[in-house]
Amino acid sequence: MTILYDEGQQAIATESRRVLEARISKDALLPLLESVGEYHRPFWDTAKEQGWTALALPEAHDGLGLGLIELGLIAHQAGRSLSGAPFLTSGFGTAKAIELYGSDAQKARWLPKLASGESIGAIAFAAGPDTLPAQPDVTLTDDRLSGIARGVSGGLAANVAIVLANGPGMPVLALVDLTGVERTAVPSFDNSRCVANLGFAGVRAETLAVGTAARDAALHILALQAVVTAHEQTGGAEVLMEIARDYALTRRAFGQPIGAFQSVKHRIAELYGLVELARANCIHAASREGAADFITAAAAARLSATEAYDTAARDCVQIHGGIGVTWDLGLHLHMRRARSLAIEQGSSLFWEDVLVDRLAGEAA
Incomplete structure (x- = not known):
């Protein structure tokens, strides 16, 4: 494409800016800085209501069938308005991982929920300062995850996560339902990011990719x-x-x-x-x-x-x-x-x- 947006994309940008400027205010965001584990619920409600959670997902799984360009326009306006939740990005990443590498059953279970915003996704790859560590802090053995995924953005509120783990002699990309998973809030410079450590103690997980492919x-x-x-x-x-x-x-x-x-x-x-x-x-x-x-x-x-x-x-x-x-x-x-x-x-x-x-x- 050219470096300019077309008429339809400009309309997305204009409308999303209008909606966010009407519904997000500095006075609503300031208290979140002193509240660990809270996020700006009106922003997330707006994202679900406007269909932004479904924007870049396939129509076959209740998405709108658009792409990264259109989602980027929404993210741009969210950045202008200081959106008080990280889930638009983490939910998109989780959904794309399932769409690209998951089974039909995994897609049928999770993609409609992520598209509607009913479920929130998180990405847990890093280990300390390493964004893509050679030796992750989480291990997958016999389809069970053990270890702690630290500093996961959106982890306090997420329902499902994509985890980079140590498998038997090779890295593994795994999908895990976070129901019942221990979460420890991590106070941060920007508490609305809902950062958490996720503790896995033999939690069942499903493999998406292994080895170099992972x-x-x-x-x-x-x-x-x-x-x-x-x-x-x-x-x-x-x-x-x-x-x-x-x-x-x-x-x-x-x-x-x-x-x-x-x-x-x-x-x-x-x-x-x-x-x-x-x-x-x-x-x-x-x-x-x-x-x-x-x-x-x-x-x-x-x-x-x-x-x-x-x-x-x-x-x-x-x-x-x-x-x-x-x-x-x-x-x-x-x-x-x-x-x-x-x-x-x-x-x-x-x-x-x-x-x-x-x-x-x-x-x-």
């Missing part, structure tokens, strides 16, 4: 989620750029708007450049779903969006001066979200390695 599948699922997250980061960076611009045009110092000073105007111009580069990378990555270079494009989108959101969060606070760090203004909500999203689906170091490996392989 690691390849896990990377592909991470890349799909990374593109959604990159759109969310770009949306956050975009709205912060606009907030900084508007403040710089109204706040006066030494007889003129502070936007007239080069140190401020140049910084906002740089933010504009970062946002547009991230947006272009996101559109390109979403359009390459299913192509040979998809993971390369996903890594580029993830890296550019992380830089844009981190820089915008920092610079917007600085442009506001002292008021920028106050609780009531709420810029710290974006600062916290920028830092949270920067490590979900793998840090910049992880995606830099993925990008270098892919480009080196193409060069060879």
Whole structure:
């Protein structure tokens, strides 16, 4: 596709922005920072009501049959509005894992529930700082999972998870029903992410892929989620750029708007450049779903969006001066979200390695 959205996609973006701006407010999000295990239920109710949970899933399983491009548009607007729940991304990743690697029975059981939002999915791949560890902390033996999956985004509320585990001499990608699984809340910088440690003590699991195929599948699922997250980061960076611009045009110092000073105007111009580069990378990555270079494009989108959101969060606070760090203004909500999203689906170091490996392989 081109780097521009068509009329139908623009309508999705416009309508989702209108709905989210009407239903999400800073005052509703601030209390979540001090409440471990809570998320913004009106956002999740809206996502289900609007059909966003079904957007990129096949029609045969109650989805809408659209794709990553359209889901990215929703994620972009969610990033602008600071959606107070991670389930749109994790549910999509879980559903795609089942759609791509699951059996017909697994698809029939889980995909309609994930499409409706009745069930929430989570992805549990990481072990400590390793996004795709060679030796996961969870082991699968005789179709039973044992161990602890740590720092799982959305884990406190999820009903089903895709887990990367140690199998008999090889990695295994497993599907597990989380009913009855022990969950320990992990207080975090952004508590609305509902991060949890999942304790598996002989929990029954179903195998999706084994060996090299399991690691390849896990990377592909991470890349799909990374593109959604990159759109969310770009949306956050975009709205912060606009907030900084508007403040710089109204706040006066030494007889003129502070936007007239080069140190401020140049910084906002740089933010504009970062946002547009991230947006272009996101559109390109979403359009390459299913192509040979998809993971390369996903890594580029993830890296550019992380830089844009981190820089915008920092610079917007600085442009506001002292008021920028106050609780009531709420810029710290974006600062916290920028830092949270920067490590979900793998840090910049992880995606830099993925990008270098892919480009080196193409060069060879």
